[in-house]
Amino acid sequence: MTTAEPTVSLADRADARPAGPRPARSSRAARTRRKWYEIIGLTGPAAIVFAVFVLAPMGFAVYYSLYRWSGYGWPTEFRGLENYFGPYGAFRDPIFLDALRNNGIILAGSLAIQGPLALAMALLLNRRFRGRSVFRLLVFVPYVLSEVTVGIMWQLILLRDGTADTVLTNLGLGSLITGWLANLDVVIWTMLFILTWKYTGFALILFLAGLANIPNELTEAAAIDGASWWQTQRYVTIPMLGSTIRIWMFLSMIGSLQVFDVIWVASTPAVRSLGASNSMATYMVDHGFNQREWGYGNAVAVILFVISFIAALLFQRFVLRRDVEGALTRRVKH
Amino acid sequence: MRITRRSGAFFALVASITLAASGCSGGDSGNTSTGSELYKNPVTLNWWHNANQAGPFQTLWQKVADDFHAAHPTVTIKITAIETNDLQRNRIPAALLSSSPPDILQAWGGGEMVEQVKADYLKDITADTKAEVAAIGAASKIWSVDGKQYGLPFSFGTEGFWYNKDQFTKAGIAAAPTTLDELNAAVTKLKAINVTPIAVGAGDKWPAAHWWYNFAVRECPAAALSDASTKSVFDDPCFVKAGDDLKTFLGTKPFQPNFLATPGQAGATSSAGLVANGKAAMELMGHWNGGVMQTLTPDQKAPTFLSWFPFPSVPGAGGGQNTQMGGGDGFACSKKAPAECVEFLKYIVSPDVQKAFAATGSGIPTVKGSEAGLADPVLQTIAKATQSAEGVQLWLDTAFGAKSGTAMNDAIVAIFADKGTPQGVVDALKKATAR
Numbered sequence: 029m030t031t032a033e034p035t036v037s038l039a040d041r042a043d044a045r046p047a048g049p050r051p052a053r054s055s056r057a058a059r060t061r062r063k064w065y066e067i068i069g070l071t072g073p074a075a076i077v078f079a080v081f082v083l084a085p086m087g088f089a090v091y092y093s094l095y096r097w098s099g100y101g102w103p104t105e106f107r108g109l110e111n112y113f114g115p116y117g118a119f120r121d122p123i124f125l126d127a128l129r130n131n132g133i134i135l136a137g138s139l140a141i142q143g144p145l146a147l148a149m150a151l152l153l154n155r156r157f158r159g160r161s162v163f164r165l166l167v168f169v170p171y172v173l174s175e176v177t178v179g180i181m182w183q184l185i186l187l188r189d190g191t192a193d194t195v196l197t198n199l200g201l202g203s204l205i206t207g208w209l210a211n212l213d214v215v216i217w218t219m220l221f222i223l224t225w226k227y228t229g230f231a232l233i234l235f236l237a238g239l240a241n242i243p244n245e246l247t248e249a250a251a252i253d254g255a256s257w258w259q260t261q262r263y264v265t266i267p268m269l270g271s272t273i274r275i276w277m278f279l280s281m282i283g284s285l286q287v288f289d290v291i292w293v294a295s296t297p298a299v300r301s302l303g304a305s306n307s308m309a310t311y312m313v314d315h316g317f318n319q320r321e322w323g324y325g326n327a328v329a330v331i332l333f334v335i336s337f338i339a340a341l342l343f344q345r346f347v348l349r350r351d352v353e354g355a356l357t358r359r360v361k362h
Numbered sequence: 363m364r365i366t367r368r369s370g371a372f373f374a375l376v377a378s379i380t381l382a383a384s385g386c387s388g389g390d391s392g393n394t395s396t397g398s399e400l401y402k403n404p405v406t407l408n409w410w411h412n413a414n415q416a417g418p419f420q421t422l423w424q425k426v427a428d429d430f431h432a433a434h435p436t437v438t439i440k441i442t443a444i445e446t447n448d449l450q451r452n453r454i455p456a457a458l459l460s461s462s463p464p465d466i467l468q469a470w471g472g473g474e475m476v477e478q479v480k481a482d483y484l485k486d487i488t489a490d491t492k493a494e495v496a497a498i499g500a501a502s503k504i505w506s507v508d509g510k511q512y513g514l515p516f517s518f519g520t521e522g523f524w525y526n527k528d529q530f531t532k533a534g535i536a537a538a539p540t541t542l543d544e545l546n547a548a549v550t551k552l553k554a555i556n557v558t559p560i561a562v563g564a565g566d567k568w569p570a571a572h573w574w575y576n577f578a579v580r581e582c583p584a585a586a587l588s589d590a591s592t593k594s595v596f597d598d599p600c601f602v603k604a605g606d607d608l609k610t611f612l613g614t615k616p617f618q619p620n621f622l623a624t625p626g627q628a629g630a631t632s633s634a635g636l637v638a639n640g641k642a643a644m645e646l647m648g649h650w651n652g653g654v655m656q657t658l659t660p661d662q663k664a665p666t667f668l669s670w671f672p673f674p675s676v677p678g679a680g681g682g683q684n685t686q687m688g689g690g691d692g693f694a695c696s697k698k699a700p701a702e703c704v705e706f707l708k709y710i711v712s713p714d715v716q717k718a719f720a721a722t723g724s725g726i727p728t729v730k731g732s733e734a735g736l737a738d739p740v741l742q743t744i745a746k747a748t749q750s751a752e753g754v755q756l757w758l759d760t761a762f763g764a765k766s767g768t769a770m771n772d773a774i775v776a777i778f779a780d781k782g783t784p785q786g787v788v789d790a791l792k793k794a795t796a797r
Contacts, residue, residue, distance in 0.1 A: 100481035210620035296565025320764035
C-alpha cells in the first residue's frame, strides 16, 4: 500500500517528460519499487522495535500521567494536568523544585569543571613522556567502574572519621570536616565531586581521540612560524578539537539531566526526600514506586523527558549545527 | 481515597480474643479447593520472599520448599528471593499487574493488603485456613480484609530497645528504663562514659519515623489511632503532641552524629551495625533486629551483650502506656494460584516449620506454642512482652498504606533534620492522598 504511492508519483513525473520511452519508464518504476522494498525491509524491524519499546512507552507515560493511580488495577481517576500544575502537582512541590535546582547545579558544574579539567589533562597527556599510557589508564579507571561501585566506595570513604576525614585531619584541614553525606547544604556538592571524579575520564578519552585526529602538519607549521607551545594549543589544537568538545558537552548535559545511580546509592533516602541531593530521576522513582504515586511518577517522567528533549534540540540547533550538518538539519546556508 | 476498613486497626493481642477474632472471620467464601483435585496434576508454585541474604533464614525457606516437594511430589516450588523494599514497592505491584504474578507472595498486611484486595489480586483463603487462623490468634486479623482472610503471618512481634547490657552496667544504669525520664537519665549516663547512647538509621527514614509512631501510641487514645487508620482522620491533638515529644527528645541529642546519612541495616556502619559492634548502646527496632545483627558482626553471630526492653511510658501522656508498636511478615496467594498454594501457606505456619523458624533467631513465630523453639533469650523476652502487651498497634506506615505512610515518614524525618515541625507531620498526612 505505502509502496505504491511514491512509485505512482514518480511515474507521473516521468510522464510529464515528452520523450520518455516506455520500456525505460517501466524499468525505472520497478527500480523505484525495489528501492522502497529495500528501505522498508531494512528499516522495518528497527522501526517496529523503536515504536514498541520507545514510542509506545512514551505515549503510555503521557497517558498515565493524567491519572491519579496507585498502580493497583488500571487507572480510572482522570485528573487532567493536576499532576503537573495542580496544587499538589510537581511544579508546586518544593522538593521537586529542589530536584530541578540540583540537576541545574550538576549540569553547570559538570560543564564548568569536567571540561576544562579534562582538556588540560588531555593536552598534557598528549605530549610524549615516560609512563604516559599508565597515566591515561589511571585517569580513565573511574569511568570504567560501575556507578553503584563508585557510590558505595565514596560512601565508605566519606564516612564520619573515615578515610576522607582522616586525610583532611592529617593535612591540618580538620576544621573543614563536615557531614559530607549528612549536611543538607553540602550533600549536592559532594555528589558533584563524585560525578566529576567519575566522568572526567570519559571527557578525557574523547578529547585524546580528538587530538589524535589533528594532523601533525598543523602543529609543525605553527612551530615553523615560531608559535610557542601555548600559542599552538590556543590557536591550533583547541579550535581543531571544537567538534569533539561540543559532542562531549551534549553528552554531559543529557547525562546531568538524567543522573540517577550515583545519587541513589551514595545519598540516603532521608537526604533525598529532604530535597538536599535528589535529582529529577531519583525523585521520580521515590514517588512513582516507593510512594506508590504511579500517575504522578509518570508526570515527573514526562517532565524529565520534555526538559531533556528541549535541551537536546536547542543544543543541536545552536551549538552542534556545524557538526551534524546535513544529517539532522535540512539545508544550511553558508 | 475511600477505604472501607483498614485491617491494621488497633487490636488487643490477648489470648482470649483469639477465638472471637477467628470466629467472626468465617462467613461465606468461594474458591474452596475441592480436596479430590489436590496434588493430582503437577503444578509449579512461584514463591517470592524477602530472605535474600544467605543465612539460616534463607536456608530454612529452601528446606521448607524441598520438604513440601518431597511430601507432595506433584508440587514444584520455585523460589525468588528479593530485597524487602524492592520486593514490596516495585516487584510485587508490577507482578500483580501482569498476567503472571507469583503464586505465593510476601504480604505485610494492613493498608497495602486492603488495596491489593480491592484490586482483586489475592485469593480468599478464609474457608481453608480456619484452624491456622485460630492457632495464630489475633495477629492474623492484620492479614484479613472485611472479615475475610487473605494471608497468614509466620512472624509477629513488638518493637523495643535492643541494648548493650555491658555498656549499661559500665555507665551505672541499674535497670532498663521504664519511663521516658529514666530513658533520658540513661542517655546522660551513657554520654558520660563516651558512648553514643542511641543509634538511629534515619537515612532509611522509617527507623526514624518509628520514634514518632511510639510517641503517638503513648500520646493517642486507642480510638484516635483507630480513626487514623480506618478513616484517615488526624484531628486529635495527640498527633501534634507526639511530634512535640519527639522534638523535645531530639533536643537532648541522644543519637549518633550525621544520622541522616546512617542506613538502618546495611553494613557495619548502619544503626544495627553500630550497636552490634559496640559503637552505640541502644537502638529502637523491631523483633527482626537480632537476625539483622547476626549478619553485621565479624563472626556472623548476634552479640552476647544484647538485651531488650519495651518502649518506656511517657509521663502525662493520654494514650496506652503498655500498648506496643509491632508488625510481622506473612504470605498470601495470588488470585489465580492453584489450590496447592493454600496448602503450602498452611504448611509454612504448621507447628514444625514455625519451631524451625523460631530456631533461626530471625523473628518471633506466630503459632502459639512454637515460641518454645526460640533459642535466643532476647527473642524469648520479646515474645513474652508481645503476649503481655495491653495492645499492639501495627506500624503506622503499614497501617496507613504506602502513600500516607511515606508522606508521614518524610515529614518526621524533616523534624529529625530540624527542617520540619510537629504540625507538619499532621499536614502531610492530611494531604497525602491527593496524588
